[in-house]
Amino acid sequence: MSSLDTTETGVGTSLPRADARDKVTGRAQYIADMVRPGMLYAAIHGSTVAHARIKGYDCNEALAVPGVACVLTGKDFPDGRMGAFIKDEHAIAKDKVRYLGEPVAVVAAEDESTARRAAALVRMEYEDLPVVATPEEAMADGAAVVHEGLTDYFKVFPVICGGNIASETSIEEGDVESAWDDCDIIVEGEFETPAQAHLSIEPVGALAEIDAEGRVTLWSANQSVFRVQANVCESLQLPMSKLRSLTPKVGAGFGNKMEPHVQPLVVQLALKTGRPVKLILNRVEDFEIVRARHPFKIRCKTGARKDGTLVARELEAILDCGAYGDDSPGVLGYSLLMSRGPYRIPNCRCHGKLVYTNRMRFGAFRGFGNPQVTFATEQQLDEIAELLGIDSFDLREKNIMQPGDRWFGGGEVASNGLAECLGKAKAASDWRAAGTRAPTTSGTRRALGVAACAHISGLLGTGAIVRLLEDGSVVLNTGAVDIGQGSDTVLTQMCASTLKVPADRVAIASPDTDGSPYNWGTTASRVTYTTGRSVVAASEVVAGQIKQQASEIFECAVEDLELRDGGRVGIVGVPDRELTYFEISARAHWAAGGPIVGSDTWVFDQPSVDPKRAVATGLPFPQIGVYSFGCLVVAVEIDETTGKTEVTDVWSAMDVGKAINPGSVEGQIEGGFVQGMGFALTEEMVFDGPRLVNPSMLDYKVPTTLDSPLEIESIIVEAAEPDGPFGAKGVGEVGLVPVPAAIANAVAAATRCRQRRLPIIPERVLNGMLEQSVEN
Amino acid sequence: MTLTVSMTVNGESVSADVEPRTLLVQMLREHLGLTGTHVGCDTSQCGTCVVHVNGESLKSCTMLAVQAEGADVTTIEGVADGETLHPMQQAFHENHGLQCGFCTPGMIMSSLDLVKNNPDPSEREIREWLEGNLCRCTGYHNIVKSIDAGAKAMRS
Numbered sequence: 001m002s003s004l005d006t007t008e009t010g011v012g013t014s015l016p017r018a019d020a021r022d023k024v025t026g027r028a029q030y031i032a033d034m035v036r037p038g039m040l041y042a043a044i045h046g047s048t049v050a051h052a053r054i055k056g057y058d059c060n061e062a063l064a065v066p067g068v069a070c071v072l073t074g075k076d077f078p079d080g081r082m083g084a085f086i087k088d089e090h091a092i093a094k095d096k097v098r099y100l101g102e103p104v105a106v107v108a109a110e111d112e113s114t115a116r117r118a119a120a121l122v123r124m125e126y127e128d129l130p131v132v133a134t135p136e137e138a139m140a141d142g143a144a145v146v147h148e149g150l151t152d153y154f155k156v157f158p159v160i161c162g163g164n165i166a167s168e169t170s171i172e173e174g175d176v177e178s179a180w181d182d183c184d185i186i187v188e189g190e191f192e193t194p195a196q197a198h199l200s201i202e203p204v205g206a207l208a209e210i211d212a213e214g215r216v217t218l219w220s221a222n223q224s225v226f227r228v229q230a231n232v233c234e235s236l237q238l239p240m241s242k243l244r245s246l247t248p249k250v251g252a253g254f255g256n257k258m259e260p261h262v263q264p265l266v267v268q269l270a271l272k273t274g275r276p277v278k279l280i281l282n283r284v285e286d287f288e289i290v291r292a293r294h295p296f297k298i299r300c301k302t303g304a305r306k307d308g309t310l311v312a313r314e315l316e317a318i319l320d321c322g323a324y325g326d327d328s329p330g331v332l333g334y335s336l337l338m339s340r341g342p343y344r345i346p347n348c349r350c351h352g353k354l355v356y357t358n359r360m361r362f363g364a365f366r367g368f369g370n371p372q373v374t375f376a377t378e379q380q381l382d383e384i385a386e387l388l389g390i391d392s393f394d395l396r397e398k399n400i401m402q403p404g405d406r407w408f409g410g411g412e413v414a415s416n417g418l419a420e421c422l423g424k425a426k427a428a429s430d431w432r433a434a435g436t437r438a439p440t441t442s443g444t445r446r447a448l449g450v451a452a453c454a455h456i457s458g459l460l461g462t463g464a465i466v467r468l469l470e471d472g473s474v475v476l477n478t479g480a481v482d483i484g485q486g487s488d489t490v491l492t493q494m495c496a497s498t499l500k501v502p503a504d505r506v507a508i509a510s511p512d513t514d515g516s517p518y519n520w521g522t523t524a525s526r527v528t529y530t531t532g533r534s535v536v537a538a539s540e541v542v543a544g545q546i547k548q549q550a551s552e553i554f555e556c557a558v559e560d561l562e563l564r565d566g567g568r569v570g571i572v573g574v575p576d577r578e579l580t581y582f583e584i585s586a587r588a589h590w591a592a593g594g595p596i597v598g599s600d601t602w603v604f605d606q607p608s609v610d611p612k613r614a615v616a617t618g619l620p621f622p623q624i625g626v627y628s629f630g631c632l633v634v635a636v637e638i639d640e641t642t643g644k645t646e647v648t649d650v651w652s653a654m655d656v657g658k659a660i661n662p663g664s665v666e667g668q669i670e671g672g673f674v675q676g677m678g679f680a681l682t683e684e685m686v687f688d689g690p691r692l693v694n695p696s697m698l699d700y701k702v703p704t705t706l707d708s709p710l711e712i713e714s715i716i717v718e719a720a721e722p723d724g725p726f727g728a729k730g731v732g733e734v735g736l737v738p739v740p741a742a743i744a745n746a747v748a749a750a751t752r753c754r755q756r757r758l759p760i761i762p763e764r765v766l767n768g769m770l771e772q773s774v775e776n
Numbered sequence: 777m778t779l780t781v782s783m784t785v786n787g788e789s790v791s792a793d794v795e796p797r798t799l800l801v802q803m804l805r806e807h808l809g810l811t812g813t814h815v816g817c818d819t820s821q822c823g824t825c826v827v828h829v830n831g832e833s834l835k836s837c838t839m840l841a842v843q844a845e846g847a848d849v850t851t852i853e854g855v856a857d858g859e860t861l862h863p864m865q866q867a868f869h870e871n872h873g874l875q876c877g878f879c880t881p882g883m884i885m886s887s888l889d890l891v892k893n894n895p896d897p898s899e900r901e902i903r904e905w906l907e908g909n910l911c912r913c914t915g916y917h918n919i920v921k922s923i924d925a926g927a928k929a930m931r932s
Contacts, residue, residue, distance in 0.1 A: 016869050023877030024865040024884060026812015026852035033811035201816040201824060201912050202878045251814075251878030252913050283817040484876025484913050663872040667914060671875065674915030697821035697910070705903040705916045712917050 010497035014663030042279035043115035046101035050690035052126035086325035091235035091264030098323035101288040135355035146356035167329040173614040174347030179312035183303030191376040195685035196293035202251020205280035208270035224521030231260035255364030287695035293365035296372040317352035326363040335369025340408035378741035410610025417655030417719025418629040429633040449746025451738035457730025458625020463517030463601035464534035472581030477509035479516030498539035525730025532725035541598030643766030653715035658727035676739025786854025801836035812852040823909030833889035852881035864926035873922030875913035
């Protein structure tokens with residue numbers, strides 16, 4: 001046993017992550033590292049046209065390549081459809097292709113290069129259809145329809161849809177129309193954000209094998225073994241009990257690995273060949289056919305009184321859905337719920353449309369639509385502040401939601417540390433003195449910018465099973481996939497603290513649809529809060545059983561017993577009357593009571609919308625979650641000659657309820673910041689019509705070590721969530737949400753020119769500065 | 777057509793029959809089973825495949841296996857001393873210098889080459905050296921901190 005006691009490794013300590021040793025030695029196994037006996041390698045033949053009917057296939061040349069075991073096309077796949085909200089997607093294109101690169105055929109061969117060579121030899125016959133590459137084209141009169149069968153598709157909520165509109169949502173609270181009359185000042189503007197690539201450094205992949213009974217075992221890079229199981233079984237029309245979904249280590253997922261990618265393809269190849277089949281996408285394919293952050297076009301209007309009191313907001317959003325629905329209806333609905341921001345704005349109306357186009361599917365990406373709307377709304381607050389001559393912080397402090405205030409739509413907010421976030425970010429950045437600080441480099445302009453935000457953690461079902469082994473050590477089984485953010489460590493700490501054992505006495509079971517309790521997924525900043533609650537509850541069940549055993553041995557009341565550090569149970573006030581968990585578990589296994597197992601499951605069920613306060617239509621989430629809050633201040637320096645923006649300092653104050661592992665919380669804030677900074681300054685998936693022109697790391701620029709700020713000051717605020725595990729709520733996304741807005745506000749302060757379009761590349765900043773100098 | 781390539785990897789003599797076009801990274805991963813060296817791109821941007829060839833760090837996707845004939849190669853698997861982590865590995869472990877871990881082997885191999893030639897690098901020097909190693913999780917903050925701590929541990 002380790003010498004570390006509970007207090008050194010439990011909740012509140014920055015325990016190094018459970019799998020760090022595996023990762024620093026190169027032993028950690030990712031999907032691409034896996035090999036199974038007799039395994040085949042697969043490759044995809046992607047569509048060379050963006051919108052067409054498939055008239056025929058010729059696979060003879062591909063099949064003739066030595067080493068090719070199998071070539072499958074849409075004809076060889078069942079007719080099932082998958083989709084998180086709208087079941088609109090086959091496992092592979094059938095009858096029709098809807099975006100460039102969409103898989104139309106797959107090859108399995110003895111090695112990867114043979115599979116790729118053969119895949120290139122598949123010949124397709126297409127009948128071209130008119131292409132709708134943008135939402136504007138897709139909404140035009142007479143536009144070609146991407147999904148003719150939309151009306152008949154199965155949908156998981158009452159979707160408002162038709163033509164190329166995949167989903168339409170609106171929410172209204174108060175009386176916006178008459179509220180404009182109460183405003184002394186109204187700002188209105190259009191904002192645009194591009195597609196952002198997730199670019200997890202590990203490309204996606206999957207490996208499937210079947211046993212003699214036809215049962216499938218599937219490993220894949222994923223954020224939810226359960227969503228993988230559901231998607232594969234829906235699209236291939238398999239009973240869910242016939243497929244076991246597992247996960248190796250995952251080389252990060254920011255939403256891209258939540259819903260399916262190539263899993264259905266390898267399963268079908270394995271079923272047809274009877275051999276294990278692995279498929280790993282190369283980087284170009286990963287860019288072109290997985291998913292990306294939705295391009296948004298936003299029109300936003302905000303009104304206030306002279307004293308800075310916010311009165312009304314109206315926001316309209318158009319989202320490019322891409323060719324398939326995926327998580328998009330959720331992103332639309334969620335982004336609209338976030339459109340008021342964490343402020344008291346009594347009259348608020350928002351409306352959005354999600355539009356099918358002939359581009360790759362867009363889907364969940366860290367922030368889930370919130371960074372895009374926040375880019376618009378937080379810039380408008382600065383515009384109002386400037387017009388009224390009020391300090392940006394003062395305006396926000398005057399209008400922020402106070403503890404007890406409800407969210408837009410009427411949902412209750414049980415914990416709210418926003419005021420403290422604002423106060424701490426303001427103090428740390430020395431906001432008042434900002435104007436007096438000179439740039440560090442001559443020929444640059446320096447300014448600070450601020451943005452505030454909130455983000456949920458929650459959604460859907462989760463569970464935990466805690467088992468006390470014969471020797472008194474513990475196995476925790478949650479089904480939550482640790483995608484690198486550190487949830488295995490955090491959940492272990494919660495279990496260890498509840499049972500008062502050192503963290504290294506708790507092992508975490510790898511997610512497995514056969515043996516783990518259901519977990520919707522590692523998404524929506526939810527694992528710490530939702531799964532954590534189940535971990536604590538299941539651990540408490542185990543603690544109760546331990547005490548029950550001890551009460552029978554000591555012949556005392558359960559209430560007189562306590563758990564003690566190091567994994568012992570004893571009589572309160574009698575230090576030498578105690579038993580080890582080994583003694584307890586041995587009795588349970590071999591003599592009385594039965595092996596000790598605790599389990600808990602729950603589903604988030606607090607309503608997001610109160611019909612007495614708001615009217616919502618087409619909203620996919622009846623219950624979303626609890627709220628984390630944040631305030632971000634950045635300092636930028638802008639080169640007056642080139643227009644290049646550099647972020648020099650960052651102060652990010654985030655209310656996470658309780659930092660279970662402060663080191664990991666800081667890691668989320670830092671990583672989220674830099675990913676958001678990429679979105680703000682350099683990252684853009686550039687489309688020429690339906691074609692992505694920069695699908696490589698060469699042409700798509702993510703921040704490097706030199707682009708990233710030297711100092712990111714993470715400030716942890718802890719407004720405890722009453723029902724959160726140890727008071728915790730999520731931190732995975734909230735740190736990214738305000739980044740583009742804060743940077744844009746800083747750029748506007750430095751240049752007197754507002755950037756309403758991302759990314760804020762040097763050319764746009766330079767043009768802005770030149771226009772300013774002409775005007776002056 | 778295959779060629780027999782021989783080299784020393786992590787102190788052991790190895791040889792493999794490879795196609796002429798086989799990259800060093802493919803030989804390490806597919807022929808020698810050394811999967812700690814990763815592949816994250818096709819364009820030599822990501823840096824997850826960095827190994828040492830004759831003592832210098834190199835993206836192993838930029839070299840053919842046949843070009844490494846006779847070379848002395850070290851991969852991430854050859855860095856620890858048995859079960860004892862190298863001080864640089866220990867520093868990444870302790871300083872939260874990793875999240876998903878996919879970039880970590882490349883980061884460690886690059887940083888070891890930096891510290892070999894510059895035992896006390898400044899933060900700026902660390903950042904300049906690592907520009908060819910991408911990380912999407914950490915924001916680099918704790919990676920830079922880890923390398924600073926690792927270099928310090930290696931000096932003492």
